[in-house]
Amino acid sequence: MLQIPFIRDNKELTLAGLRKRNFANAEAVVEQLLDLDQQRRDTQKTLDDGLARQNAIAKEIGQLMKTGQKEAAEAAKAETADLKAQSKTLTDQLADLEQQLQAILVTVPNLPHSSVPVGRSAEDNEVVLEWGEKPILHADAQPHWELIKRYGPNGGPMIDFDLGNKISGAGFPVYKGKAARLQRAMINFFLDEALAADYSEVQPPIVINEASGFGTGQLPDKEGQMYYATADELYLIPTAEVPITNLYRDVLVAEAELPIRHVGYTPCFRREAGSWGAHVRGLNRLHQFDKVEIVRIERPENSYAALEQMSQYVQGLLQKLELPYRVLRLCGGDMGFTSALTYDMEVWSAAQGRWLEVSSVSNFETYQANRLKLRAKLDGNKPTLLHTLNGSALALPRIVASILENNQTPEGIRIPAVLVPYCGFEVIS
RNA sequence: GGAGAGAUGGGUGAGUGGCUGAAACCAGCAGUUUGCUAAACUGCCGUACCCGCAAGGGUACCGCGGGUUCGAAUCCCGCUCUCUCCGCCA
CATH class of the missing domain: 1.10.287 (Helix Hairpins)
Structure with missing residues (x-):
């Protein structure tokens, strides 16, 4: 606000x-x-x-x-x-x-940082950089939603949409066998990396109350995008950003505690009301997915340096995973409501021939802090609003999609070397 | 789910109608003392909004919302949350 x-x-x-x-x-x-x-x-x-x-x-x-x-x-x-x-x-x-x-x-969005490009839609986002070589696939290469049918246990799919549909509904897949193990491996890998980068781990609740939804800006205007448990008036989180940032709602932070750096793994839930079509096939868009999130609370003068660090950190993860990616600076028309500057990281998904967003790293400046009443007394002065930031590090399903598509060979799917110690196999075949 | 107790400043915790925006202690800040460290001593030390160039002044806030009263942290009503005990339970 x-x-x-x-x-x-x-x-x-x-x-x-x-x-x-x-x-x-x-x-x-x-x-x-x-x-x-x-x-x-x-x-x-x-x-x-x-x-x-x-x-x-x-x-x-x-x-x-x-x-x-x-x-x-x-x-x-x-x-x-x-x-x-x-x-x-x-x-x-x-x-x-x-x-x-x-x-x-509450209906007025945050003001964009001066570096934010002018623009109306995703078309106008600025490509900051591209990294890696797009792989050249063999002749009968397939998109991930076909590949997953070939490598599951007992001849079934390793990511089963029909089974998920039976027990929950569309967009709630069941991960089986090596797909399940790969996801668990990635969660551990991402958490370990963040720990090594000096983020401290938290396990927050994955349901939140109205005050928390207001604090980070999901409420009141994005009400329809969250699942809501009416009996208890609780929302399922769309991202760990919400509970983790709200840990500091109504808090006067001690100056010595700054900067605050947290990492947390949670499932995320999104109703994605109103979005459908060819681009939502397979793992591209789900109602429930896993994500590791980093959150930082910074002194105002340090927040943009912190944003660059977070961007570098996320890029480091993608490089270790050997996935070609690009970094976008979102334009004014495509940025989230609460953000002042956002970088999106997109990985190349070779068989689909498109970029998939796997991370969004944002500086909210004081916009959330004002709603949260998140402050500190800095340099002996009166309490002042801090800056909040967060970023995905990373969202799993599209990484899985990209690994499946980019690393496919006629013999099977090669697992990135950094994940092998975590999942215990080198190939899905 | 049943019964009881409680909610006061950054923290602990006094305070039952005007002298209380709030004791005391801890933490913090500034200073004095001091071979060093430590300790001791003195002073300062809540937040928001409004008026003002400023100095300064005003108002509100003792979980939240109402009420009684000239006057409420204090009395009354409703709500929320927390804790303890019992029940249930991974």
Whole structure:
């Protein structure tokens, strides 16, 4: 959430940022915010003055009572009746104005960093770099959704969509045999790598309450994208970002604890309402998938250095996995609601001939911290909002898809060397 | 699921109607003392919003929401959460 005083002092900057995001009616919305803000301040001033007068009278009455001047005390009491009625009205008005202000504020996205390219859609994202050689596949190479049918136990598929469909529904596959072992191996590999890079491991809950959903920006606007357990009013997490970042909701962090670096493995759940079509086949898009996530909380002046480190770290993982990848700097129109700058990492999926997003690394600056009330006293100053960041490191199913497709040979699928000690086999055949 | 107890500042924890934005202690900050370290001593030390160039001033906040009262951390009502015991259970 943007801060009103910031908008007040940086109106043009705010407008420019919102335009870069193609935010509809930026001018009207900002005008309305500033107008409501002015009304709010005027109302509060009037209210505060009235309350100050009431407090003064109450003190006088105390003194009068003490000195036994009953009549004077009664007279003073009479004077407060009007003031009280007035205060009541003003209090209601103030609450109403604050509510209106908040209602608009939560619909305003974060402002993009100056390096974010202008653009409307994924087409306009900037390709920062490409790494690795795209493999040349043998003549009868297949996409992963065909390959998985060939290598399962007992002649069945190693990733079984039909079976998942039976017990849950579409988009909830069952991993069997070597596919299951490969996934477990990857989780351990990713966690070990993060530990070596000085991230401390956490295992958070995978259901969250409304306050947590609000803190990281999933609620109120992305309500329909999360699974919701109505009986207990709990949401299934779409990413470990939510519970891990919310560990620090309403926290005044000790300066010495910074920077905070966490890694966590969780399943992630996404309803993906409204998305279907050819691009969602196989492992490309699922309702449940596994992901290892890194989260950092940083001093404001360090957050962009941290973002670059995280980007390098994720790229290091992809290099160790020997997967060709590219890094995108998302344009204003494609960035997430809460982000100020996002890098997407995409791996090449050779048989499909397309790039698959496997990581998204973002700096949210103070946008989440403001919602979370996540602060620290830095350098002896007043509490100030910290910067939050996170990134996938990594999301598993598309990595599996890419390994299957890129590393296929007529004899079987070659497992990247770094994973062999973790899964205990070199080839899926 | 049943019964009881509780929720106060960064932490522990006093406080039952005005002198309490809140004792004391711990932590933190500044200083004094001091071969060094440690200790001791003195002072400072909550958050948000509003007015103000500033100095400064105002308001609100003792889990949350209402109420009583001239005046509420303190009294009343509702809610939430936590803890303890019992039950159930991986």
